[in-house]
Amino acid sequence: MARALLEETRSAVAALEAQGITPALAVVLVGGDPASEVYVGRKVRECAKAGIRSIEHRLPTETAECDLIALIDTLNADPAIHGVLIQLPLPRHIDAGRVLDRIAPGKDVDGFHPVNVGRLSTGTGGLVPCTPLGIMKLLDSVIDDYRGLDVVVIGKSNIVGKPVAMLLLEREATVTVTHIETRGLPDIARKADIIVAAAGAPHLVRGYWVKEGAVVIDVGITRMTDHDGATRIVGDCATHELEHARAVTPVPGGVGPMTIACLLANTVSAARATLGTSLESEPA
Numbered sequence: 001m002a003r004a005l006l007e008e009t010r011s012a013v014a015a016l017e018a019q020g021i022t023p024a025l026a027v028v029l030v031g032g033d034p035a036s037e038v039y040v041g042r043k044v045r046e047c048a049k050a051g052i053r054s055i056e057h058r059l060p061t062e063t064a065e066c067d068l069i070a071l072i073d074t075l076n077a078d079p080a081i082h083g084v085l086i087q088l089p090l091p092r093h094i095d096a097g098r099v100l101d102r103i104a105p106g107k108d109v110d111g112f113h114p115v116n117v118g119r120l121s122t123g124t125g126g127l128v129p130c131t132p133l134g135i136m137k138l139l140d141s142v143i144d145d146y147r148g149l150d151v152v153v154i155g156k157s158n159i160v161g162k163p164v165a166m167l168l169l170e171r172e173a174t175v176t177v178t179h180i181e182t183r184g185l186p187d188i189a190r191k192a193d194i195i196v197a198a199a200g201a202p203h204l205v206r207g208y209w210v211k212e213g214a215v216v217i218d219v220g221i222t223r224m225t226d227h228d229g230a231t232r233i234v235g236d237c238a239t240h241e242l243e244h245a246r247a248v249t250p251v252p253g254g255v256g257p258m259t260i261a262c263l264l265a266n267t268v269s270a271a272r273a274t275l276g277t278s279l280e281s282e283p284a
């Protein structure tokens with residue numbers, strides 16, 4: 001599915017090119033967190049394949065918050081840049097909230113700006129966070145009517161848990177948002193037609209938590225080191241115990257690649273949205 005979405009995005013990029021717009025994504029990485037390096041590398045590579053121009057800004061860990069803000073202002077003001085992504089986590093001395101608030105909402109391809117969060121919670125458009133968007137596309141491939149379905153979201157993050165709950169509510173599912181402090185989680189989960197596991201707790205969701213025929217989305221990506229020193233990525237679900245589920249997303253190779261494909265799709269949406277406005281704001 002991620003490959004198909006990237007293919008669609010490539011066509012959409014070509015169509016925009018024909019109208020004189022090359023979609024461009026600025027990716028800002030502060031510090032050298034190894035996982036972030038991997039993700040940013042992947043984003044930049046996929047952009048190239050899709051024909052999206054990507055501009056990497058790598059700043060040292062000790063970058064002052066005001067300098068990062070100044071960079072965001074520059075990117076906001078640059079009409080050739082359509083998307084701005086600040087890779088998280090940021091170093092501790094930087095207030096991530098203040099930084100994300102500074103991104104122009106129309107360029108906020110992560111959908112983390114309060115304006116986009118508000119739009120999502122009122123169902124009034126805006127840019128939607130990439131992981132929740134990818135999760136909905138995955139779910140849409142097996143579910144066509146969400147009305148009245150019981151969904152249990154495990155995890156209450158601003159990046160996954162809360163926004164995916166909003167999207168599912170919009171489809172009139174009955175959504176229960178839980179987290180690691182929730183009491184009786186296995187019993188709550190067992191009622192679900194759909195489980196979205198986004199707690200960042202490896203193999204949290206066991207076989208007996210999952211109802212026969214449920215659809216399970218595994219958002220976890222915990223890096224583990226084996227006895228032999230090899231690293232592997234472990235999800236939030238004990239997938240080998242979920243043979244009775246209707247469908248389970250794999251880790252790796254499930255939600256992660258969809259997240260990146262949706263980031264590119266959001267960049268194209270942001271670029272397309274400038275078409276109407278830039279014509280109106282240009283002097284005749």
Ligand SMILES: Nc1nc(=O)c2c([nH]1)NC[C@@H]1CN(c3ccc(C(=O)N[C@@H](CCC(=O)O)C(=O)O)cc3)C=[N+]21
Pocket residue numbers: 038039042085086087088089110130131221233251252253254255256257259260
């Ligand atoms: N501003 C911002 N936006 C993000 O969207 C964002 C972020 N910061 N910080 C970190 C998280 C994490 N995230 C992932 C994206 C793709 C994979 C992915 O493609 N994973 C592969 C495996 C990758 C690997 O080998 O490590 C997979 O699941 O198959 C994983 C994680 C985006 N994030």
